[in-house]
Amino acid sequence: MSFKNLITGAIAAAAMAGSAFAQDVTVGFVYVGPVGDGGWTYEHNKGRLAVEEHFGDRVKTIYQESVPEGADSERVMTQMALQGADLIFTTSFGYMDPTINVAAKFPNVKFEHATGYKRADNVSTYSARFYEGRAVQGHIAGRMTKTNKIGYIGSFPIPEVIRGINSAYIHAKKVNPDVEFNIVWAYTWFDPAKEADAAKALIEQGADVILQHTDSTAPQAAAEQAGNVVTFGQASDMSEYAPFPRVSSIIDDWAPYYIARTQAVLDGTWTSVDTWDGIGAGMVGIGEISSAVPADVKAEAEALRDALASGEYHAFTGPLNKQDGSAWLADGETADDGTLAGMNFYVEGLTATIPN
Amino acid sequence: MDLGGLNLFVLIASLMVSATPILLAAIGETVVEKAGVLNLGVEGMMITGAVVGFAVAINTGSAPFGFVAAAIAAALLSLTFGFLTQVLLSNQVATGLGLTLVGLGLSALIGKPYEGLKSVVLQPVKIPVLSDIPGFGRMLFSHDPMVYISLIIVAGVWAWLKFTRAGLVLRAVGENHEAAHALGYKVIRIRMLAIMFGGACAGLGGAYISLVRVPQWTEGMTAGAGWIALAIVVFASWKPWRILLGAYLFGGVTVLQLNLQAMGVAIPVEYLSMSPYLITIAVLVFISARGNQNAPAALAKPFHASN
Structure with a gap:
C-alpha cells in the first residue's frame, strides 16, 4: 500500500467516523445582549450550555449575541436556518415579527420565541411568569x-x-x-x-x-x-x-425547557405550543x-x-x-x-x- | 436653581459625567480625521480601554494607573489599524469596522475573569473654596479629575491645531497629502501619531465608563458610545469647541430625559432621545447647503509616496 493510498484511506475513515458522530440536531440561539451581560442573556446562554452538556455529541448548538431587534435579527435567523439549524430559540420580545417572517420561509425549521404572543405551525412561544x-x-x-x-x-x-x-x-x-x-x-x-x-x-x-x-x-x-x-x-x-x-x-431557569424542546425535536414529537411557567414549575x-x-x-x-x-x-x-x-x-x-x-x-x- | 423639582446644577453636573466618555473619544477622532484618516474603530478602542483600564485598576489598586493603561492599550490597538491602512494601504472603512469587531471580541476575552468584580473607582475631588460655592460648586468644581482632563484635552487640541506649526502640518496632511509630501513632511508618520492619539483618547473614554460611570466591567458595556462619538465629529464639523458642545448635547439629552422621567414628568421620551440625531442631520443639511462641509479634503483617501 503506497503512502498515498494510506492517506486516502485515513481520510475516508475519518470522514465516515465523522458522519457516524454527526450531530442529529443543530440548535440555534439568538441573543439580544452579550453572553456576559450578567443577566438575561447570560441565563439563556446557561440554558444553551445545559443543552450541550445534556445531549453531548448528538446536539450541536450555535448562537449569535448582541443581535439588534428588528431587521438585523431577521438576517441572523435566516443565516442560522441556512446553516442547517433545526430548532432556533429567539430570546427577546422584539424578535417576534422577524421570527414569524423567517419561520414562514423555513417551514421545516422549528422556532421558539421567548416572551411573545404570536405563534405559527412551526413557531412556539415560551415565557416565564x-x-x-x-x-x-x-x-x-x-x-x-x-x-x-x-x-x-x-x-x-x-x-x-x-x-x-x-x-x-x-x-x-x-x-x-x-x-x-x-x-x-x-x-x-x-x-x-x-x-x-x-x-x-x-x-x-x-x-x-x-x-x-x-x-x-x-x-x-x-x-x-x-x-x-x-x-x-x-x-x-x-x-x-x-x-x-x-x-x-x-x-x-431556561435549561429544563431548552432540554425538553430539543428532546422533542430529536424524538420528532415537537409541536407548536405556548408555555408560561412560574415559580411552581421552576x-x-x-x-x-x-x-x-x-x-x-x-x-x-x-x-x-x-x-x-x-x-x-x-x-x-x-x-x-x-x-x-x-x-x-x-x-x-x-x-x-x-x-x-x-x-x-x-x-x-x-x-x-x-x-x- | 430649581425648575419644578429639577435641580439644574445637579443636572449639569451629571450631564458632564455622562458626556465625558463620548467627549474624549470624539476629540481624539477629530485629530485623526483632521490628519485625513477615517478610523471607524472607535467603539472597539473604547471597549478595549474599558476592559484594560478596569483590569489594571483592580490589579494595581489604582484608578489612575487604570486610565494610563487604558490609553496605552487602545493606542496599541489603533496602531494595528495604522499599520494596515497606512503601510499596507488597506481600505480605511473596512479596516475600521474590523477594528471594532476585534476590540469587542478581544475585550470579552480579556474581561471574562473580571465579570462581577469591583474595582477602585476614581473619586471626585472637591476643589477647595470653589467647590463650596452654592450651586456652581456642585456643578463645576466637584468632579473627578478625568472631567477636567477631558476639558483640558479639548482646549489643548484646539490651541494646538490653531496656533502651532505642528498643528498646521497635521491639517495640511489631512487636506492634501501629496502637497504635504512634496514639501517634505512625513505623511505616514504624522498620520500614525494622530491615529495613536485618537486611540489613546478613545481608551480613556472607555475606561471612564468602566471606572467612573458604571463602575464595573460588563461585556459590550460601551453599547454604541463609539458610534455616537463618530457622529459628534461630523456634527461639530471637525471643530474642537463644537465637539464639546456636541458631546454635552448628546450626553445632556440622555440625562435630561432620564431625570424628567424619574421626576414623573410625562414627556415623549422617543422624541427627546432622537433629537441629537435629528440635529446632526439638520447640521449636515445646513453645512452642505452652504457648500462648505469643512471635512478634511483627503479624508479616508489612501496615500502612497510613489503617487
Missing part, C-alpha cells in the same frame, strides 16, 4: 423602603414589563400604603451606562429601592455607590452584589433573600413565594381596579392569562402614564 417573582420583590421593597419611593427602570413599555410593574406595585402597596413608584423607561435592554444613569436619576429623586427590568448589573453598581439603596437581581442572581445592595433576585427562581432583610420580612416573602408556587395564591387577585378607577377584578377573582399576556394598563394607584 416573572410577575410572580415581582410580587415577592414588591413585598420586600414595600417593607424595606424608608423614603416610600421606589424606583423602577423599565426597558420598553411592553406587556411583560408592565405586568412586572403592576405586580410589584400591588404587593408593595399591600404592605406599605404610602409607597410611590417612579418609573423610568430606558428604551434599551442592555446599555450599562444608561442603566446606571437611570438608577442615579431615580436615587437623586429620593428612591431608596431600585427595581430593574433591564439586563445588566449596572444599576446594582450605581446603587452600591449611592450607599443606602436596595436592589434586586434581575434575570440572574447577581449575587456579586449580595448581601447589599442586592437583597434578593429573580432567576430565570422556570422562575427567587434568589436567596440576604441577611440585609429583617427576619420577619424574609419569612413573609418566603411564605408569599411558596403560596405563589403552590398555586394557592395568584399575584393578580381582586379586588383590583385599573388606573382610571374602573373595576378590573372583583373580590377574590384572579386575572386570566389572556388579559395578563396583553396587559397594557396600570393598576389603580400608579401615577405614571404608559408611553405609547
Whole structure:
C-alpha cells in the first residue's frame, strides 16, 4: 500500500467516523445582549450550555449575541436556518415579527420565541411568569423602603414589563400604603451606562429601592455607590452584589425547557405550543433573600413565594381596579392569562402614564 | 436653581459625567480625521480601554494607573489599524469596522475573569473654596479629575491645531497629502501619531465608563458610545469647541430625559432621545447647503509616496 493510498484511506475513515458522530440536531440561539451581560442573556446562554452538556455529541448548538431587534435579527435567523439549524430559540420580545417572517420561509425549521404572543405551525412561544417573582420583590421593597419611593427602570413599555410593574406595585402597596413608584423607561435592554444613569436619576429623586427590568448589573453598581439603596437581581442572581445592595433576585431557569424542546425535536414529537411557567414549575427562581432583610420580612416573602408556587395564591387577585378607577377584578377573582399576556394598563394607584 | 423639582446644577453636573466618555473619544477622532484618516474603530478602542483600564485598576489598586493603561492599550490597538491602512494601504472603512469587531471580541476575552468584580473607582475631588460655592460648586468644581482632563484635552487640541506649526502640518496632511509630501513632511508618520492619539483618547473614554460611570466591567458595556462619538465629529464639523458642545448635547439629552422621567414628568421620551440625531442631520443639511462641509479634503483617501 503506497503512502498515498494510506492517506486516502485515513481520510475516508475519518470522514465516515465523522458522519457516524454527526450531530442529529443543530440548535440555534439568538441573543439580544452579550453572553456576559450578567443577566438575561447570560441565563439563556446557561440554558444553551445545559443543552450541550445534556445531549453531548448528538446536539450541536450555535448562537449569535448582541443581535439588534428588528431587521438585523431577521438576517441572523435566516443565516442560522441556512446553516442547517433545526430548532432556533429567539430570546427577546422584539424578535417576534422577524421570527414569524423567517419561520414562514423555513417551514421545516422549528422556532421558539421567548416572551411573545404570536405563534405559527412551526413557531412556539415560551415565557416565564416573572410577575410572580415581582410580587415577592414588591413585598420586600414595600417593607424595606424608608423614603416610600421606589424606583423602577423599565426597558420598553411592553406587556411583560408592565405586568412586572403592576405586580410589584400591588404587593408593595399591600404592605406599605404610602409607597410611590417612579418609573423610568430606558428604551434599551442592555446599555450599562444608561442603566446606571437611570438608577442615579431615580436615587437623586429620593428612591431608596431600585427595581430593574433591564439586563445588566449596572444599576446594582450605581446603587452600591449611592450607599443606602436596595436592589434586586434581575434575570440572574447577581449575587456579586449580595448581601447589599442586592437583597434578593429573580432567576430565570431556561435549561429544563431548552432540554425538553430539543428532546422533542430529536424524538420528532415537537409541536407548536405556548408555555408560561412560574415559580411552581421552576422556570422562575427567587434568589436567596440576604441577611440585609429583617427576619420577619424574609419569612413573609418566603411564605408569599411558596403560596405563589403552590398555586394557592395568584399575584393578580381582586379586588383590583385599573388606573382610571374602573373595576378590573372583583373580590377574590384572579386575572386570566389572556388579559395578563396583553396587559397594557396600570393598576389603580400608579401615577405614571404608559408611553405609547 | 430649581425648575419644578429639577435641580439644574445637579443636572449639569451629571450631564458632564455622562458626556465625558463620548467627549474624549470624539476629540481624539477629530485629530485623526483632521490628519485625513477615517478610523471607524472607535467603539472597539473604547471597549478595549474599558476592559484594560478596569483590569489594571483592580490589579494595581489604582484608578489612575487604570486610565494610563487604558490609553496605552487602545493606542496599541489603533496602531494595528495604522499599520494596515497606512503601510499596507488597506481600505480605511473596512479596516475600521474590523477594528471594532476585534476590540469587542478581544475585550470579552480579556474581561471574562473580571465579570462581577469591583474595582477602585476614581473619586471626585472637591476643589477647595470653589467647590463650596452654592450651586456652581456642585456643578463645576466637584468632579473627578478625568472631567477636567477631558476639558483640558479639548482646549489643548484646539490651541494646538490653531496656533502651532505642528498643528498646521497635521491639517495640511489631512487636506492634501501629496502637497504635504512634496514639501517634505512625513505623511505616514504624522498620520500614525494622530491615529495613536485618537486611540489613546478613545481608551480613556472607555475606561471612564468602566471606572467612573458604571463602575464595573460588563461585556459590550460601551453599547454604541463609539458610534455616537463618530457622529459628534461630523456634527461639530471637525471643530474642537463644537465637539464639546456636541458631546454635552448628546450626553445632556440622555440625562435630561432620564431625570424628567424619574421626576414623573410625562414627556415623549422617543422624541427627546432622537433629537441629537435629528440635529446632526439638520447640521449636515445646513453645512452642505452652504457648500462648505469643512471635512478634511483627503479624508479616508489612501496615500502612497510613489503617487
